[in-house]
Amino acid sequence: MRLSTIGYYFREAFSSLVRNSWLSLASVGTVTVSLLILGFSLLLVLNADRMAATLESSVEISAFLHSGVKQAQITSLEQEIKALPGVTEVRYVSKEQALTEMRQSFGQRKDILDGLDKDNPLPDAFRIKTQQAGQVPGVAAKIQTFSGVDEVRYGRGVVEKLLAVTHWIRVAGMAIMIALAAAAVFLISTTIRMSVFARRREISIMKFLGATNWFVRFPFLLEGMVLGLAGSLLAGLAVYFGYFSLARHVNETLPFIPLVTGMQYLLIMLGGLIALGLLIGALGSAISIRRFLNV
Amino acid sequence: MRLSTIGYYFREAFSSLVRNSWLSLASVGTVTVSLLILGFSLLLVLNADRMAATLESSVEISAFLHSGVKQAQITSLEQEIKALPGVTEVRYVSKEQALTEMRQSFGQRKDILDGLDKDNPLPDAFRIKTQQAGQVPGVAAKIQTFSGVDEVRYGRGVVEKLLAVTHWIRVAGMAIMIALAAAAVFLISTTIRMSVFARRREISIMKFLGATNWFVRFPFLLEGMVLGLAGSLLAGLAVYFGYFSLARHVNETLPFIPLVTGMQYLLIMLGGLIALGLLIGALGSAISIRRFLNV
Amino acid sequence: MIRFYGVSKVYQNGVTALNNINLHIRKGEFLFLVGPSGAGKSTLTKLIFREELPTRGQVIFSGKNVARMRHGEIPYLRRKIGMVFQDFRLLPQKKVWENVAFALEVTGVSRREIKRRVPEALKMVGLEDKAGMLPTQLSGGEQQRVGIARAMINNPSLLVADEPTGNLDPETSWELMNLFQEINQRGTTIIMATHAWDIVDKLKKRVVALNCGQIVRDEEGGGYRDEA
Amino acid sequence: MIRFYGVSKVYQNGVTALNNINLHIRKGEFLFLVGPSGAGKSTLTKLIFREELPTRGQVIFSGKNVARMRHGEIPYLRRKIGMVFQDFRLLPQKKVWENVAFALEVTGVSRREIKRRVPEALKMVGLEDKAGMLPTQLSGGEQQRVGIARAMINNPSLLVADEPTGNLDPETSWELMNLFQEINQRGTTIIMATHAWDIVDKLKKRVVALNCGQIVRDEEGGGYRDEA
Numbered sequence A, B: 001m002r003l004s005t006i007g008y009y010f011r012e013a014f015s016s017l018v019r020n021s022w023l024s025l026a027s028v029g030t031v032t033v034s035l036l037i038l039g040f041s042l043l044l045v046l047n048a049d050r051m052a053a054t055l056e057s058s059v060e061i062s063a064f065l066h067s068g069v070k071q072a073q074i075t076s077l078e079q080e081i082k083a084l085p086g087v088t089e090v091r092y093v094s095k096e097q098a099l100t101e102m103r104q105s106f107g108q109r110k111d112i113l114d115g116l117d118k119d120n121p122l123p124d125a126f127r128i129k130t131q132q133a134g135q136v137p138g139v140a141a142k143i144q145t146f147s148g149v150d151e152v153r154y155g156r157g158v159v160e161k162l163l164a165v166t167h168w169i170r171v172a173g174m175a176i177m178i179a180l181a182a183a184a185v186f187l188i189s190t191t192i193r194m195s196v197f198a199r200r201r202e203i204s205i206m207k208f209l210g211a212t213n214w215f216v217r218f219p220f221l222l223e224g225m226v227l228g229l230a231g232s233l234l235a236g237l238a239v240y241f242g243y244f245s246l247a248r249h250v251n252e253t254l255p256f257i258p259l260v261t262g263m264q265y266l267l268i269m270l271g272g273l274i275a276l277g278l279l280i281g282a283l284g285s286a287i288s289i290r291r292f293l294n295v
Numbered sequence C, D: 001m002i003r004f005y006g007v008s009k010v011y012q013n014g015v016t017a018l019n020n021i022n023l024h025i026r027k028g029e030f031l032f033l034v035g036p037s038g039a040g041k042s043t044l045t046k047l048i049f050r051e052e053l054p055t056r057g058q059v060i061f062s063g064k065n066v067a068r069m070r071h072g073e074i075p076y077l078r079r080k081i082g083m084v085f086q087d088f089r090l091l092p093q094k095k096v097w098e099n100v101a102f103a104l105e106v107t108g109v110s111r112r113e114i115k116r117r118v119p120e121a122l123k124m125v126g127l128e129d130k131a132g133m134l135p136t137q138l139s140g141g142e143q144q145r146v147g148i149a150r151a152m153i154n155n156p157s158l159l160v161a162d163e164p165t166g167n168l169d170p171e172t173s174w175e176l177m178n179l180f181q182e183i184n185q186r187g188t189t190i191i192m193a194t195h196a197w198d199i200v201d202k203l204k205k206r207v208v209a210l211n212c213g214q215i216v217r218d219e220e221g222g223g224y225r226d227e228a
Ligand SMILES: Nc1ncnc2c1ncn2[C@@H]1O[C@H](COP(=O)(O)OP(=O)(O)OP(=O)(O)O)[C@@H](O)[C@H]1O
Pocket: C011, C012, C013, C015, C016, C017, C035, C036, C037, C038, C039, C040, C041, C042, C043, C044, C086, D136, D137, D138, D139, D140, D141, D142, D167, D168, D169
């Protein structure tokens, strides 16, 4: 490729952007709006997933011990439980701690349990958390077999419900993402195809003057990339600042809801958006132009 | 308007749809995709709102009575509470019932409370529900003043949190709807404007041949309406059947989550979608054509 | 019928296409507009049917100032004028007969009348067998004749033809000129911008010669070139 | 240089535009293609640079079958041919000089060379002062001359001009014909489809007359009409 030709490609792409300013603006607008929708719903899905994970991680197993288990056995039991696959946290709760906790949960009426101090009927126990809620039943069954363990409990119905809900959230989130990404690709490529369509006669004239397919295609490709990049950058910036101001606002008014603000996720996502914009811009142009090149 | 002219309008609109089949398809596709996104997120928002309402309605006030309140006074208290504005449900729970409930909540370890039967320390109480969660604090304060009432309790922190969350859900839902409706209008009208743009020369020729503005505009308007209607009907059907099969699926796997399936909402929403499609189609064409008519 | 009073036209890019034109065209006249390429012939015709507005001066058509017309009046002005455009301006998506019919449709003529008059007009320009084709499927001369048929179908009181024979062979050109003379005899005023010197010389009509936007000759019964 | 062997062209709508054409055009020839409107002149030129494909028969350009060419070869074929189109085919968004420069840009000529040759070509057709304008800002004849400048700038070995003087006044036409004769003398083969009988008669070159898609006359040094 000659240098003068490369120069032509860039001059041509940029002057075409200016000449067709109306079409260019419309294309950038479509890219921006489509990717904005995609970006914000990606964040929504990401947060729903995070919320699901938080919910799942709050599921706890309680393992009550036989009365009179020795301190040594408790320590080794703790080791054994910790060694089980999937277990992330093991906390020992003595019968005294259990009573205190129970009292707290009674609030102002804690005097109800006053009589129990002398003869505490509560057992010593372990509270166990697993990596994923799905591992709870298995881990519970394992612990039940350990000697010294009297009874193992967890919110049986609740865990299954929770798992069903979080499964749905993940599947629906994935489906939404795929559908919206497809919609964005459709909308953007339709716009670009229309703007190429509006210039089909020009393309055929170029071909009649002896231009090779690449000579005609390349400026369109560059132009598409610039349009896609401009639109996706705009969308990216809007998502970034919009989301952070939203997150700050949520954080002030709903401090107990943990929004995803880790930069690693957000940057990957923004990078993906921009790459998508660039890709559809370039490919959309290149593909749209094809059927007008055959002259 | 002459009959022959009206005939011309319709023939012209339909033959233009066929002649510009590619542009027509692209426009219908854009209308469909935009309104699909809008429709499904409307349903999402509707359901989130319903869920918020369900959550809010689960907030309960407990009013504990002084020990030794007479049956007559209990009856009149119940009447008084029921008469408070906002109260929807009042349930009397005797101390015996309270103990039974507490026992049930202890599950297999209910023996803990065995000693309490002889000398039940729990008080008699009313459980009160309000129309809206926001009325809880006011109602609670009122009840506190009634004679015979010892203490009034409700999940203080929880209600405020819940209200904050549901408020956010409603505000965010409204914002999403407005933003997506604006995006749909933008995307659809851009597409229609492009397809008019591709025919600007034709429009100017018509004007030079002595066509009035309305004579040029009317077929475009009809065409836009047909495009908008086709796209929004497609979107409406997809939303309708998609949502019902989704709702059935959710109902099977997550029976505890109540999705909105009332036809009155859905039909209003679908009607709105179709009206929106028709409107943008017609107005989009009429407005886009304006700047090419001035010759 | 048409009067130009001190008309100048300066295009937006600063080109002066017409410079102080004074001209009176009477009803029923047949006028040739000649001059070299870029002299301003097309610009002059465009002022008549208000494709362009004069920068200075007035164009009066049947007593009305064309530039001052209300927007609603313009279509009715244009319907009185049959235009043959230098660049044809056919509607690319309509068939030949639909293109011709369009000039009737804008005026609200009935479908029946259209079905009767369109084939007649196409026959006059020798295109009766091309009625069902699209403009892109025609040769250059055929496209030009479609434009001529469209301009005449309305029986306009004024026919403005801009280079109507540029893509036609001599025989077809003469047939068309006979047609023009015929409708002129029936009362239609004709303004024809042309480079066809043989036609101008033979017909001996009024000749207005432009050069660089100015009228350099206005001669009744003149030839293409200045005889003096 | 170009040979037509039994070439027929039937368009998709069933119109037979060319019917069994046999023709041999030698290098360095100057050939007029004449015939009434719709005779098939433009179709014949379109077969040479592969805008259309023949339905039957073969078109051979410099020993290569144009219809059988690989896709990648077509641009290089077209660069050897300078085309003046009947409908001009200027790039509407490019300025006059960019339109002319485009024919050089496709071949990868350096920017410097372009800046040198484009004004020269525009001067040859008398448009040096219109270089910065858009095609829509030009008169019909000016647009036509831009197309001629674009066709010649590449020093093509074959110049195919379809009705290149249809919108030009006689003086400008003759200037262009002198230009054509000059580049013909420098070795460029020229095929010109035209209705300008005065030009054909005066120049006394080879004349190929078409009628209804068939060659009805092929005469060296002939006139526009059959003398016999
Ligand atoms: N839209 C426009 N914008 C700017 N300049 C224009 C425009 N149209 C025409 N011109 C210029 O005005 C001058 C007169 O143009 P016009 O089309 O009237 O010439 P003409 O006599 O019809 O020539 P031709 O015989 O070549 O058609 C030319 O110099 C042309 O470049």
